[in-house]
Amino acid sequence: MEKRVRRGLQLVSTVVRTFAERTPDYERLLPAIAWAIADAIPDTCLVSLCSEDCTAVTPVATYDSDPAIIEKLAPYRRTYGLAETPIGSEAIERGSQFQPAIDYDAIEALSTRSAEMFRAIGARGFIVTPMRAAGDLFGLITIIRRRAEHAPLDELDLEIVEDLAGHAALAIMNARLVKKLESGAKLRETTQFLDAIIENIPDMVFVKEADRLSFVRFNRAGETLLGVSAADLIGKNDYDFFPLAEADFFTKKDRETLANKQLVDIPEEPIQTRAGTRWLHTKKVPLVDDSGTPRYLLGISQDITERKRADALLRAAKETVENANRELEAFAYSIAHDLRAPLRGILGYSEALLEDIGDKVDDKPREYLTRMKEAAGRMATLIEELLGLARITQADLVRSRVDLTAIVHSAISGLQHAEKHRKVEVVVQPGLFVEADPHLMAIVVDNLLDNAWKFTAKRDAARIEIGQLGNTFFVRDNGAGFDPQYADQLFGVFRRLHMQEEFEGTGIGLATVARIIHRHHGQVWAEGQLGKGATFFFTVGDAL
Ligand SMILES: Nc1ncnc2c1ncn2[C@@H]1O[C@H](COP(=O)(O)OP(=O)(O)O)[C@@H](O)[C@H]1O
Ligand SMILES: [Mg+2]
Known part of the structure; x- marks a missing residue:
């Protein structure tokens, strides 16, 4: 070869x-x-x-x-x-x-x-x-x-x-x-992976082609929700399944999503299913191709029916409670109101009686009569304060810029005027301002300073400080203080931690403060130690 x-x-x-x-x-x-x-x-x-x-x-x-x-x-x-x-x-x-x-x-x-x-x-x-x-x-x-x-x-x-x-x-x-075979196998694997994700998302996921808006994809959660199989749905559009008005609504939102090329969020929409009306929270997203043209519409819907139901129940319950409270308050108000006249009678007659009998009787009956008159007077005060508290709940809340520093100064001068003998060091931070109802804020300041003034009465070097930390205002004193484990109870009506003999009062002041602060969407709380003074804090929330 x-x-x-x-x-x-x-x-x-x-x-x-x-x-x-x-x-x-x-x-x-x-x-x-x-x-x-x-x-x-x-x-x-x-x-x-x-x-x-x-x-x-x-x-x-x-x-x-x-x-x-x-x-x-x-x-x-x-x-x-x-x-x-x-x-x-x-x-x-x-x-x-x-x-x-x-x-x-x-x-x-x-x-x-x-x-x-x-x-x-x-x-x-x-x-x-x-x-x-x-x-x-x-x-x-x-x-x-x-x-x-x-x-x-x-x-x-x-x-x-x-x-x-x-x-x-x-x-x-x-x-x-x-x-080709290799890339085909890879593609199949990727597709299976994505399929598994879509099918296992617990919310309804659907994809529609942008042209006719017919379904090209529909997951298991969607099948369960609507009671329609993907096989039945694919290739059809909303008009084949839903009442006209509903289909119109869905289609309008679809078109809007595709036209604006932007996510559209529909917080609540009703949808007719085999099991009756369900409520959905739906997000619609345009899927665009390389040239930016929307090709598909992706929708994700969460079934919020149960949550909506629970919300409605909660709202109804809250309304019932509020109604009951309002009725109770109105009732208490009318009783307190109606008690005023007979009480005035008792007060007036006990006074007249005391004057008339004067020295004619022994000390004992006179003392009883005096006690009776004082008790009636105390009751009258209680009733007036209760009525005041009720009025605060009903009063309109009108916000404006309130000069807290000025209110504090005027309250302190009132207190000093009433008790000239007292020497109290008062430190007020200048320029305290708050966006709130001026009339109601004055009541808050009055009550807190009243207490600070009162509970420092037995101090030689009494001191009261009013200031602001961040968005929190505070009133601090070095008075009698209180047991901190009862700090939350102070704000209840008639709640008092001190004996009447020690410090006089009705126990309505802090309840009034709390009510006003809560009406402003703010918070109020107290810190204290027995014998070591107390600090009352409050914030004023934003108007809603
Ligand atoms: N500055 C304070 N220092 C110590 N205890 C206070 C102070 N302010 C309030 N308290 C406690 O909280 C209770 C409730 O206060 P409040 O509602 O104003 O009632 P009142 O002043 O009529 O006693 C008071 O009786 C007192 O025990
Ligand atoms: Mg008080």
């Missing part, structure tokens, strides 16, 4: 093995082809791939044992349209192009670029062979003979190259197939 034939066969077997080994390794396969061929059939080998629609070719691998040659070919490594490579087109259309001795004039006439390239590397002959497998074209193999010491290319070379081109085409086809 001729030496060259044997070598050719050897080459085929090497290349086939290489192809088989590298099949899935698409990117490294092509240089391997170029290398194997050029090594066996000197001198230069180029492998080009066709675009999928076979309208262009791109050189992807170049091999020559001389690196300078590869460099010279570098400028030609770009994608060519078929019209730009007449020799390549010719090979694709009619089969291998073979010129053992290049006819430069003829080439020049066909393509100056090809002639230029051949000249650049001193080409003497060439073979251009298409790579085909199973009827599909994959690319071209070009063999260029340039060295004078090598015999010109001949028919045997052509046969070997064509044979190799067939194997190479098969290898490329396999590689592409493997790649």
